[in-house]
Amino acid sequence: MKILKLRFKNINSLKGEHEVDFTQxxxxxxxLFAITGPTGSGKTTLLDVISLAxxxxxxxxxxxxxxxxxxxxxxxxRNQSEAFAEVTYACITGEYSSRWEISTNRNGNLRDYExxxxxxxxxxxxxxxxEVPGKNEELIGLNYxxxxxxxxxx
Numbered sequence: 001m002k003i004l005k006l007r008f009k010n011i012n013s014l015k016g017e018h019e020v021d022f023t024q025x026x027x028x029x030x031x032l033f034a035i036t037g038p039t040g041s042g043k044t045t046l047l048d049v050i051s052l053a054x055x056x057x058x059x060x061x062x063x064x065x066x067x068x069x070x071x072x073x074x075x076x077x078r079n080q081s082e083a084f085a086e087v088t089y090a091c092i093t094g095e096y097s098s099r100w101e102i103s104t105n106r107n108g109n110l111r112d113y114e115x116x117x118x119x120x121x122x123x124x125x126x127x128x129x130x131e132v133p134g135k136n137e138e139l140i141g142l143n144y145x146x147x148x149x150x151x152x153x154x
Contacts, residue, residue, distance in 0.1 A: 001140045003050065004095065005088040010077035011052070012045040020046065048075070053085040053098045055133045055144045056115060076102060076110075091139045095120045098136055 002022075009017040027033065035043045048058045052075070060074075076083045084101035102113045115132040117125045127135055137143045142150065 001142070002090045003087060004090055005086075006046065006049050006053075007086040007088075008045075008049045008053075008084060010080040010083040011049055011075060011085055012042075013040070013077060014042050014045050015077045015080065049085040050087050051144070051148065052100045053087040054136045054140070054147070056100055056113065056129075057133075057144055059148055081108075089140070091141070093139060096136075096139060097122070098132060 004021075004023055006020040006022075007018070008014070021027070035046055037043055044060075048060075051058050058075070082101070082103035084099060086097055086099040088095065088097045097118045099116045099118070100113060101115075103111055105111055113129070115129040117127055117132045117135055119125065125135065133144070140147065
């Protein structure tokens, strides 16, 4: 698996929409790089975006649900009504974009999260949200625990 792009909006303390494209300079010239920065600069948020988009889990918090987000006050940036985490990756069978999203209804209550997995033509695969993490596991060749131990070294 090779991560090609991260896109996210209102995750943790990073308000607004953000993108990291690993197919553009300076990333394309380097095979290995480190995410560094001072406390609070968003390093852990980038790791959360990856694991949330792929597996609906983050190492610090476990599986995400509406109740968990409300109880822990995590993931969705404070005073925001929607959030998403998306990772585009390449694997043996092609390129895929996996997306996790959540929003509030007109009464300000959180809706249940959604997950989607799309192929290179941006057509969503016919999967229930609960099936997306398993399909990502199949495509990547690693389950959540293996992925966290090998790819996300927080």
